[in-house]
Structure formats: C-alpha cells, structure tokens
Amino acid sequence: xxxxxxxxxxxxxxxxxxxxxxxxxxxxxxxxxxxxxxxxxxxxxxxxxxxxxxxxxxxxxxxxxxxxxxxxxxxxxxxxxxxxxxxxxxxxxxxxxxxxxxxxxxxxxxxxxxxxxxxxxxxxxxxxxxxxxxxxxxxxxxxxxxxxxxxxxxxxxxxxxxxxxxxxxxxxxxxxxxxxxxxxxxxxxxxxxxxxxxxxxxxxxxxxxxxxxxxxxxxxxxxxxxxxxxxxxxxxxxxxxxxxxxxxxxxxxxxxxxxxxxxxxxxxxxxxxxxxxxxxxxxxxxxxxxxxxxxxxxxxxxxxxxxxxxxxxxxxxxxxxxxxxxxxxxxxxx
Amino acid sequence: xxxxxxxxxxxxxxxxxxxxxxxxxxxxxxxxxxxxxxxxxxxxxxxxxxxxxxxxxxxxxxxxxxxxxxxxxxxxxxxxxxxxxxxxxxxxxxxxxxxxxxxxxxxxxxxxxxxxxxxxxxxxxxxxxxxxxxxxxxxxxxxxxxxxxxxxxxxxxxxxxxxxxxxxxxxxxxxxxxxxxxxxxxxxxxxxxxxxxxxxxxxxxxxxxxxxxxxxxxxxxxxxxxxxxxxxxxxxxxxxxxxxxxxxxxxxxxxxxxxxxxxxxxxxxxxxxxxxxxxxxxxxxxxxxxxxxxxxxxxxxxxxxxxxxxxxxxxxxxxxxxxxxxxxxxxxxxxxxxxxx
Numbered sequence: 038x039x040x041x042x043x044x045x046x047x048x049x050x051x052x053x054x055x056x057x058x059x060x061x062x063x064x065x066x067x068x069x070x071x072x073x074x075x076x077x078x079x080x081x082x083x084x085x086x087x088x089x090x091x092x093x094x095x096x097x098x099x100x101x102x103x104x105x106x107x108x109x110x111x112x113x114x115x116x117x118x119x120x121x122x123x124x125x126x127x128x129x130x131x132x133x134x135x136x137x138x139x140x141x142x143x144x145x146x147x148x149x150x151x152x153x154x155x156x157x158x159x160x161x162x163x164x165x166x167x168x169x170x171x172x173x174x175x176x177x178x179x180x181x182x183x184x185x186x187x188x189x190x191x192x193x194x195x196x197x198x199x200x201x202x203x204x205x206x207x208x209x210x211x212x213x214x215x216x217x218x219x220x221x222x223x224x225x226x227x228x229x230x231x232x233x234x235x236x237x238x239x240x241x242x243x244x245x246x247x248x249x250x251x252x253x254x255x256x257x258x259x260x261x262x263x264x265x266x267x268x269x270x271x272x273x274x275x276x277x278x279x280x281x282x283x284x285x286x287x288x289x290x291x292x293x294x295x296x297x298x299x300x301x302x303x304x305x306x307x308x309x310x311x312x313x314x315x316x317x318x319x320x321x322x323x324x325x326x327x328x329x330x331x332x333x334x335x336x337x338x339x340x341x342x343x344x345x346x347x348x349x350x351x352x353x354x355x356x357x358x359x360x361x362x363x364x365x366x367x368x369x370x371x
Numbered sequence: 372x373x374x375x376x377x378x379x380x381x382x383x384x385x386x387x388x389x390x391x392x393x394x395x396x397x398x399x400x401x402x403x404x405x406x407x408x409x410x411x412x413x414x415x416x417x418x419x420x421x422x423x424x425x426x427x428x429x430x431x432x433x434x435x436x437x438x439x440x441x442x443x444x445x446x447x448x449x450x451x452x453x454x455x456x457x458x459x460x461x462x463x464x465x466x467x468x469x470x471x472x473x474x475x476x477x478x479x480x481x482x483x484x485x486x487x488x489x490x491x492x493x494x495x496x497x498x499x500x501x502x503x504x505x506x507x508x509x510x511x512x513x514x515x516x517x518x519x520x521x522x523x524x525x526x527x528x529x530x531x532x533x534x535x536x537x538x539x540x541x542x543x544x545x546x547x548x549x550x551x552x553x554x555x556x557x558x559x560x561x562x563x564x565x566x567x568x569x570x571x572x573x574x575x576x577x578x579x580x581x582x583x584x585x586x587x588x589x590x591x592x593x594x595x596x597x598x599x600x601x602x603x604x605x606x607x608x609x610x611x612x613x614x615x616x617x618x619x620x621x622x623x624x625x626x627x628x629x630x631x632x633x634x635x636x637x638x639x640x641x642x643x644x645x646x647x648x649x650x651x652x653x654x655x656x657x658x659x660x661x662x663x664x665x666x667x668x669x670x671x672x673x674x675x676x677x678x679x680x681x682x683x684x685x686x687x688x689x690x691x692x693x694x695x696x697x698x699x700x701x702x703x704x705x706x707x708x709x710x711x712x
Contacts, residue, residue, distance in 0.1 A: 216685070245684050251631060252623050256433045260678035263426045264417070277530075277631060284627050288550055304532035305629045 082113050082142040084334050086327070087132055089149050089173065091119040095323055096147075099171065102327030103145065113331060116141075126150045133157035137164050143334030145327075146180075147172040155179060167337035171326040178346060182333050186321045187349035188220050192227025192274070195298050196236070198317045198354050199270045202296040206238035207269035210261040212254045212282050214275040216246040224274050224300065242268065247278050254281025255288075262289055269295060276301040283314040302355075302369055310360045317356035320368055325350035401701075402649050402665045406672060413676030421679050425556070432550070432558040434671035436461070436619040439564055440635075440642040441649075441663040442571045443615030446608040448646055449575075451588040451655025452507035454609065456496060457616040457642055459518035461635025464489040464617025466522050469531040469630030478544055482621055489617020490610050492518055497606035515639075526632035534628040542628055549625025560622050564664075567615070572660035584608060588655030645670055648698040669694070 086103050088096040100117045107113035118136070120128035129149045136144055137160055144161055146168060148154040155177050158168050162179060170183040199209055211228065215221045225244065232239050242265050247254035258271050258281060271286065273279030279299025286295050292314060299306055299318035309315030329350065333343065353368050360369065414422040421427075440457055447454045468485030472478065492514065499510040525531075533545055551559045575581040583604045586594040595601050619638070624630035643653070649666030651658025673694060677687045 243681060243684075245678070248636070249633060250636065251627050251629070252436070252634070255626065256674070257678065259429050259433070260675055263420055263423070263429065263675075264679045264681060277633075280530075280627060280629060284550075303530060304535040305530060305627075308532065308534040 080112065082335065082338060083140075084113060084115050084143045084145060084331060085132075085136045085141045086115050086117045086145045086330070087129065087136070088117070088119040088147045089123040089129070090121065091117060098323045099147075099327040099330075102324040103331050104327075106328035106331040110331070110335070113335065115331065120149065123149055126153045130154065130157050133161060137161050137166060141166060142338060143167045143169070145169050145171055145330040145334065147326075148175050149173075151176045167334055169330050169333045169337075171330055172323070180346070181337050182343050182346050182348055184326050184329055184333070184348045184350050186352060187347070188223035189227035189230075190349060191300070191319050191321075191352040192224035192229075193231035194227075194352055194354055195224075195272055195274075195300060195317075195319050196228040196231035198319075198356065199272055199296065199298045200232070200236045200239055202298070202316050203239070203269040205236055208240050208242045208265055208267050209270040209272065210242050210258070210265065210268060211244040212257050212261075212271060212273050212278045213244055213246050214249045214273075214278045221246075221274060228272060228274075247281060249275060249277045251277045251281035251284065254278045255285040256281075258282040258285035259289065262286070262291065262295065270298065271295060272298045272300075274300050276303045276306060279315060279318060280305045280309065283309045287312075287314050307360075307369060310355065310357050313357050315357065317354055319352040320355050321352055322350045322368070324368075402662065402669060406665055406669050409669065409672045409676060413672065413679065417676065417679040421676055426675070426679070428556055428558060428561075430668075430671050430675045431561045433675060434667045435558070435560040435564045436623055437638065437641045437645055437670065438664055438667035439567060439622070440616050440619040440638055441645040441667050442567060442660055443612030444639070444642040445646045445651050445658050445660060445663045446571070446575070446584060447507075447612045448643070448651050448653060449584045449588045449655060449658045450605050450608045451591065452500065452605065452608065453511060453643070453653070454496060454612045454616075455508065455511040455639050456492065456514040456518050457511075457612060457639035458635040458637055459515045459522060459639075460489050460492045460613050460616035461620035461623065461638050462522040462630075462632060463492060463518050463525075463620065465620030465624035465630040465634050466526050466531055466632060467617075468621045469533055469624050470525055472533055472541065472545065473531060473536065478541060478548075482548075485621045486614050486617045489613040489615075489620070491613070492617075493610035493613025494606070496613065497609035500609070501602045501605050519633075519636075522634075523632045526630065528632060530632065531624075531630045532628070533624070533630070545625045546628050547625075549622050549627070560626070563618075563622070567618070568660050568664055571611075571615075575660055580604070580607065585656055588657075590656075641667075641670065644695045644698070648695070653699065666698075 086100060088099060090096060096119065103115045107115045118132050120132065126149045130153060133144065134157060144166055146154070146158070148170065151174065154175050158175060159179050161168050168180045170180045172185060174183045203209065211225060213221050213225050229241060232241060243261060245257040247257055254273060254277060261271060262268055262285065271282045273282040279297065283297045286292055286297055296316045297314060299315050302318060302320045306315060306318055310318065329348065336343065355365055355369060359365050410422065440461065444454055444457055464485045467488040468481045471481035471484050496511055496514055499505050499514070500507050533542055536542055547559060549560060553559055553562060575584065583599050586599055587601050587604050591601060620635055623634050645666035646658060646663045647653060647666065648669050649662025651662060670691065673691055674687070677690065
C-alpha cells in the first residue's frame with residue numbers, strides 16, 4: 038500500500054514539475070523595429086491566426102487587432118482558427134496541417150503545447166509558409182519570430198514608475214509571485230537591475246515570494262512594513278501579489294506614505310487604481326500580438342530577414358492618474 | 372523491559388498509563404515553551420520591532436486562517452484520518468460565498484451558504500472514506516483536485532471580485548469581517564478564531580462526541596465493539612473540517628474583498644503542521660484545540676519573526692521545514708517510547 042502511495046505521489050510531482058516547466062518562455066532581448074509594409078500589389082494574402090481556443094476575450098482581442106491591421110493594409114485576409122479548448126492539442130495539430138494543405142500564405146500561432154506543435158511548425162516551414170508564434174512558443178526555434186511580453190523590460194518599466202512615485206530616493210520592497218518561474222525571474226531581474234543601474238538612492242530591502250496567493254502577499258507586505266519603518270514603495274510582481282500588497286498598505290493606513298506598483302490587470306487591480314491603493318500597474322498588450330503578427334508575416338513574405346526572433350510586444354504603464362483616459366481604458370478593457 | 376515478575380509488569384503498565392496522560396500536556400508545554408523562546412529571541416534580534424503590540428496583533432491576524440483550518444483538521448487527525456482537500460475547500464467556500472454576494476444575496480446568507488458548501492465537501496470526503504473504504508490520504512488527495520476544479524469552475528478561472536462591486540456598503544462590511552478591528556486594535560477575525568476555539572475545544576474535551584473521536588482514533592475496532600457508531604463519528608469529523616476550512620476561506624476572501632480561485636493552495640499542510648507541532652498525533656487518538664492554536668502561533672511567529680530580522684526567503688523555507696520535521700520526529704519518538712513501555 039505504501040508503495041502505491043509513493044508511486045502516486047511521485048507521479049503527481051512529475052506532473053506538477055512538467056506543468057511548471059510548461060509556462061511560457063519569455064522573450065529575452067530587445068525588440069527590433071518592424072516597419073509595416075504592404076507587399077506587392079494585386080494579390081490577397083491569406084493568413085491563418087491559430088490560437089489556443091477561439092471564444093475567449095483574450096483571443097478575441099488578438100483577432101480583432103489582426104483584423105484591423107488586415108483591413109488597414111487592404112490586401113490581407115485573416116482567418117481565425119483554433120481548437121475548442123486549450124487541452125485539445127491534437128486538434129490544433131490537425132488545424133496546422135489543414136492550413137498547410139489549404140496553402141495559406143502565413144500562420145500566426147499560439148501553441149497549445151510547446152512540444153507537440155514543433156513538428157507541424159517544421160512542416161509548415163518546409164512548405165514555405167512563414168510562421169510567427171505569439172503568446173506561447175514552442176521548445177525548438179524553428180519558427181520565424183516569437184511575439185510576447187519581454188518581462189525583463191516590463192520589470193524595468195515598473196522600477197522606473199516606482200522611482201518616479203517615491204521621488205527617486207528611499208527604500209522599496211518586492212513581493213514576487215513565484216520563485217524560479219521564468220516569467221517571475223525575468224520581471225524581478227529587470228526591476229532590480231534598473232534600480233541598481235539608474236537609481237543610486239533607491240534601495241531594495243528585500244524580496245518575498247507569495248506563490249500567487251494574495252493573502253500571503255498581504256502578510257509579507259505587512260512584515261516588510263514592520264521591519265522597515267522608512268519603506269516608501271512595494272512592488273507586487275503580478276495581479277495577486279499587487280492586490281495583496283495593496284490590501285496590507287490600506288489596512289495599515291499608509292497609502293500616502295507607501296506607493297504600490299503592480300503588474301497585470303484584473304477587476305481587483307482596476308478597483309485598486311480607482312481607490313488609489315494601487316498607484317500604477319504594467320498591462321500586457323495582447324492586441325499588439327495580432328497587428329504585429331500580421332505585419333511580420335507580410336515582411337517575411339516580402340523576403341525581409343528578421344534579425345531577432347524574439348519580438349517584445351511591450352507593456353503599457355497604467356497609473357491611478359492616467360487610467361481614466363479613453364485610450365488607457367481601451368487598453369485596460371482590451 | 373522484559374521483566375520476569377508479574378509485579379514489575381504491573382508497575383510498568385501503570386507508568387505507561389500515567390505517561391500517556393501526561394504526554395499531551397508535556398508536548399503542549401513544550402510547544403508553548405518553544406513559542407515563548409521564539410518570541411524572546413525575535414524580540415531581541417529585531418531590536419524590539421517584533422514585540423511591538425501592533426506587530427503581535429499582525430501575527431494574530433496572520434495565523435487566524437491557518438488556526439481555524441487547523442481546528443477542523445485536528446478533529447480529523449484525532450480519528451486517525453487526514454484531510455488533504457482542506458486547502459481546496461478554503462478556495463471553494465470563499466468563492467461560493469463571494470459568488471453569492473455578487474449575485475445580490477445578503478452577507479449573512481452568503482456566508483451561511485459558503486460554510487454549508489464546505490460542510491457538503493466534508494460529507495463527500497466522509498462518505499468516500501467510510502462507505503467506499505478508500506484510505507483518507509488517497510480519498511482526500513482525489514477530492515483535493517476535484518474541489519479545486521469546482522472552485523475554478525465557479526470562478527471561471529478568475530478571482531471573484533467584491534472590491535469592484537457598486538454597493539460599497541457591502542464591500543466595507545465584508546472587509547470588516549476579514550480585517551476590521553474591534554476594541555481598538557484587535558483584529559475581528561481573531562475574535563472569531565477565539566470563539567471557535569472555545570466551542571470546538573469544549574466539544575472535543577467535554578462531550579460524548581469528543582470522547583468518541585478519541586476512541587475511534589485510538590482503536591477503531593475496539594470502538595466499534597464497544598458500540599460506538601464509527602461511521603457517524605468519522606463523517607461528522609470530516610463535515611466539521613469542511614465547514615472550518617470554508618470559514619477560513621471566507622475570512623481570506625473577506626480580507627481582500629476578493630475570492631481567488633487558487634486561494635488556500637497548500638494550506639492543508641499548514642493546518643496539519645500547526646496541529647502536529649501542537650501535539651496532535653498523525654496516527655490518531657491524541658490532540659487538542661489549544662495545542663493547535665499554539666502550533667499555528669509557532670508557525671506564524673517564525674514566519675513573521677524571520678521576516679522582521681530580514682532572513683532570506685529561501686532560508687526561511689528551510690528553517691520552517693526543519694521545525695515541522697522536528698515536530699513530527701518528536702511525536703514519533705514519544706509514541707515509540709509509549710509503545711515499548
């Protein structure tokens with residue numbers, strides 16, 4: 038019986054380890070400027086936008102921006118395809134194979150699985166079809182480009198906003214959302230390097246990891262406040278971390294003294310921005326993935342070389358001051 | 372130990388009985404001693420920051436959910452069972468309650484529904500364990516996944532935000548339950564924890580149901596033969612554990628005015644650790660509510676104190692892990708001694 042337990046347990050650990058590794062790889066270098074360019078006149082290019090599923094607001098946002106870009110260019114037609122759920126990996130593989138036999142001119146793909154989609158992408162490339170990955174990549178760099186948020190740069194943007202809020206001097210603390218997850222590691226690296234390099238009077242007093250649990254984040258933030266009476270800012274490196282940190286600062290009535298900067302966007306974050314408990318947050322840009330994806334495919338068809346395969350879609354810093362602007366509202370509700 | 376004379380055997384047996392009665396008290400005393408030691412240690416190391424009244428009240432607020440969850444787990448552990456699904460039920464109870472609030476039901480009804488949902492998960496656990504004869508470890512490992520899945524389904528994978536509701540009155544009322552203060556600076560959840568501790572402590576120590584829990588945990592067969600309804604006793608223990616888990620979840624959701632679909636992940640282990648450090652045996656038959664509060668306090672003081680003296684986050688995990696192992700190791704040693712006597 039004990040042996041069965043240990044087998045079950047180790048199987049579970051294996052599964053969770055694999056799941057942990059499957060989180061998105063982040064773009065690691067700076068973006069290249071890509072000029073939108075309409076290719077040779079006369080022909081209409083067929084581009085397949087293949088996402089992990091079709092009917093979610095996130096992917097609909099990507100689709101809308103791809104459609105808008107296609108309309109702007111005039112000679113592009115985007116077809117949105119995808120399996121019923123993210124778990125239907127086989128169906129996504131089939132969709133790519135159909136795209137190849139239907140002779141699409143380009144494929145924009147968010148992979149359901151980083152390993153299973155390697156072969157189909159290879160096949161498409163062999164058939165001369167350019168492939169641009171968005172959001173979730175694959176384990177081999179057989180694609181032409183990968184559009185995602187550069188989390189190092191995004192972390193640095195958060196650091197810049199934080200320093201601006203605290204007058205470029207004083208103590209700040211970090212509540213990161215996980216230890217050892219690539220996205221989290223990159224964000225923290227960007228934040229700390231920016232402060233070390235460009236803000237000599239700002240000191241990071243500590244880093245805690247809240248496992249995306251806002252209650253843990255609140256407890257850790259409270260302890261940071263107790264341990265560092267001169268603390269001027271706390272950065273929560275994702276949605277849950279930011280919400281917890283904001284809660285701790287509000288509970289202690291220190292909203293005027295301690296600035297909270299967050300990451301990502303949710304109903305709770307929006308409520309925090311409205312009340313001022315959160316001073317600013319970095320919002321990722323799924324809409325960029327659609328429009329830039331279409332641009333890149335056309336560049337590739339025109340024979341342009343893409344120097345850097347990792348393209349940053351960037352973040353928008355939304356603050357409690359600018360978040361009422363219609364343009365920012367559009368980003369928050371994208 | 373192998374005495375030749377009957378007389379010496381009788382003396383040994385009497386000693387064993389006495390020491391069994393004493394051990395729980397001793398361990399509670401030990402854990403309490405460790406707690407006092409930690410408080411003095413951190414008070415000195417943090418330059419007084421740790422023993423500031425504000426900080427100690429913060430610690431109380433921080434341990435509340437773990438302690439409340441630990442109460443229910445103590446009941447289950449005493450029967451010789453375990454509940455690995457408790458953390459998932461924290462999420463489930465919280466999100467059901469929050470969902471009810473967003474649907475426009477009043478605060479009171481929403482909280483009752485949330486706790487009832489937790490109790491219902493306890494019924495499922497209890498039935499799987501008693502009627503289907505699946506060992507508690509595996510049964511609740513399965514329901515841990517299932518209840519987390521249900522939580523994610525209810526929340527559609529996202530947090531259910533109370534914070535962003537139009538009705539600001541209900542937002543502030545809900546937040547008060549999770550983080551408000553009474554009599555000056557005492558966190559309201561701490562009052563709930565205290566009341567719950569007293570009620571559950573009395574149930575455990577003074578009622579027939581409490582005695583039956585210990586009997587089932589010490590020797591299930593003997594309990595059955597002596598006419599105890601083992602099924603009912605165990606089922607009720609799991610129902611109570613589900614209900615307290617949901618209460619912990621509602622408090623978490625209330626503090627943030629937002630129910631996270633991943634809330635409570637891993638909390639069952641915090642609760643079990645608190646109970647074990649406080650002298651509840653993972654083998655069943657022993658334990659108590661006071662011990663669990665002390666155990667939760669040891670964990671909370673450790674975490675807060677290490678933060679205040681600025682110990683690296685990763686080093687902290689190693690230290691807390693070591694403390695849990697020492698707690699269980701001590702428990703095993705004690706049992707071995709008892710059995711060999």
